[in-house]
Amino acid sequence: MNLPRLPVFTAEWVRVLGVNVRYFRLGKGPPIVLLHGLGESSIIWAYNIEPLAKSYTVYALDLPGHGHSDKPKWPYSLNKSVDFLSSFLSILNLERPHLIGNSLGGMIALETAFKQPNQLGKLVLVDSAGLGKELASFLKIMTLPLVGELMTMPTKAGLRFLLKQVVANPHSIPNDLIESLVQERNRKGNKRSMLRILRSGVNIRGIHTRLIDVSRLEYLNVPTYILWGREDKIFPSSHGQNAAMRLPRGRLTVFEDCGHWPQIEKHREFNRLVVEFLK
Numbered sequence: 001m002n003l004p005r006l007p008v009f010t011a012e013w014v015r016v017l018g019v020n021v022r023y024f025r026l027g028k029g030p031p032i033v034l035l036h037g038l039g040e041s042s043i044i045w046a047y048n049i050e051p052l053a054k055s056y057t058v059y060a061l062d063l064p065g066h067g068h069s070d071k072p073k074w075p076y077s078l079n080k081s082v083d084f085l086s087s088f089l090s091i092l093n094l095e096r097p098h099l100i101g102n103s104l105g106g107m108i109a110l111e112t113a114f115k116q117p118n119q120l121g122k123l124v125l126v127d128s129a130g131l132g133k134e135l136a137s138f139l140k141i142m143t144l145p146l147v148g149e150l151m152t153m154p155t156k157a158g159l160r161f162l163l164k165q166v167v168a169n170p171h172s173i174p175n176d177l178i179e180s181l182v183q184e185r186n187r188k189g190n191k192r193s194m195l196r197i198l199r200s201g202v203n204i205r206g207i208h209t210r211l212i213d214v215s216r217l218e219y220l221n222v223p224t225y226i227l228w229g230r231e232d233k234i235f236p237s238s239h240g241q242n243a244a245m246r247l248p249r250g251r252l253t254v255f256e257d258c259g260h261w262p263q264i265e266k267h268r269e270f271n272r273l274v275v276e277f278l279k
Contacts, residue, residue, distance in 0.1 A: 231258060
């Protein structure tokens with residue numbers, strides 16, 4: 001995999017539920033909203049924004065508690081995240097947007113689709129949370145007091161460990177992306193808010209059962225595309241396979257030699273497949 005250097009985008013800001021939110025907007029056409037995972041930011045879509053913007057208006061935001069957005073002291077529940085996303089879409093007047101969510105962002109997108117199916121276009125879930133109970137052990141350990149604080153120290157060594165968990169080929173991730181991820185994690189308040197969000201939905205036994213209800217997928221009337229990395233160590237690919245079988249309007253692609261971030265590791269194929277699905 002040969003990744004290009006990180007593109008540079010111009011940030012925009014909007015105030016949602018009293019929170020200042022950073023986002024990037026590029027392109028013209030029907031809207032796509034990109035939602036990142038826990039402890040990340042809009043930077044994980046760096047290799048997807050421009051290709052998708054050739055046919056769509058792409059919005060990539062830093063969720064509250066992440067990146068450059070504010071770190072509010074509200075309860076980081078799933079319902080609160082859905083309220084936030086709904087308000088974001090409303091404030092920017094986005095009509096029937098397509099939602100693409102990775103990991104935590106996938107769970108937020110899916111819950112929004114359950115609650116507001118008639119207000120969305122299509123749904124793309126990328127190695128999404130919320131589709132099964134299994135979870136990487138290091139994330140469960142991070143919910144322990146003090147241990148989590150030590151494990152989330154934003155160092156390059158710590159990020160290298162994380163990369164081994166989230167991608168199949170960590171040495172293929174370019175240094176400029178790694179440096180940008182380190183800078184994002186070093187931003188004031190990011191570590192604290194990441195642990196608050198993690199601990200709101202996970203404990204040492206795993207994901208809270210209230211967040212897992214795959215039986216509802218049988219009633220989801222939103223065209224849905226599930227993409228997964230075969231070597232994902234965060235959530236096993238069986239989550240995606242089981243979910244796809246329940247969806248009445250779903251499809252599935254599993255990428256070989258790929259981890260938790262197929263939008264990065266398999267970005268060219270990922271972008272092509274997503275555009276084909278959305279069209």
